[in-house]
Amino acid sequence: MRASELPVSARLPGRLPSGWPALDARLGGGWPLGPLIEVCGQGRTSLALAAVASAQQHGLPVAWIDGTGGFCPATAEVDLARLTLVQAAGARVPGPRADGPRVARRRSPAAAALFAADVLLRSRSQGLLVLDLPARGGPAATWFRLGRLAAQAECGLLLLHAGRTALCGSAAALLVELRWAHTPVPAWGEFPPPALELRLRRCRHAAPVSETPGRPGPIRSAGAPGPLTPPGALAAPAANDAWHLLPRRGR
DSSP: OOGGGOOOOOOOTTEEOOSOHHHHHHHTSSEESSSEEEEEETTHHHHHHHHHHHHHHTTOOEEEEESSSOOOHHHHOSOGGGEEEEEOTTOEEEEOOTTSSOEEEEOOHHHHHHHHHHHHHHHTOOSEEEEEOOSOOOOHHHHHHHHHHHHHHTOEEEEEESOSSOSSGGGOSEEEEEEEEOOOOOTTOOOOOOEEEEEEEEESSOOOBOSSTTOBOOOOOTTOOOOOOOTTOBOOOOTTOOOEEEOOOOO
């Protein structure tokens, strides 16, 4: 099954289904629209492409900012006609000049990608924005500003990078770490496709899930006033959560 062929499921207000019901249950209904979500490790592109396909199925406009030069339209398996793709590598953006007017100058891919994200979020034209960056980022003020702009636009903001450590610090409401899990096989056996493992290292916007299947509890950030978690409910995942295997999807 391709990412673009995922079944359309009901979308909760302020949430975007991830494509994996088990992950949606842990997130309180899917990816939250508004806070900054940081995704690091292996398999992050597959997770983001599933979110893009889900957003397109629910009629949300989507933009992908490629700051690494690694986006491949031929293998993305999403509707490219409804995807705004920004190639930030080698881009020229407006910059100041001491001896004259403002002119376009070359910026690093990371700086150009952050500039494009700022422009798109301020336009409030997107329902989901994927920001793919190298394993280095900007100052903390940049992440807090992007998170604030995403919350004002009610836009899902997925930040992808290959590093093993967090780039955004406390500016990210969700910190997701991924890795590929390879199944041991006997000698001369055929290797199956790797599966994707995930753990939540920070989760401030996951909602407690009630005992009724398919009925998530109230969505509120950690520390906000509200009712106590009912007996038997699943509490919001804490930092350094255990690894969870996502079901493998066939092609």
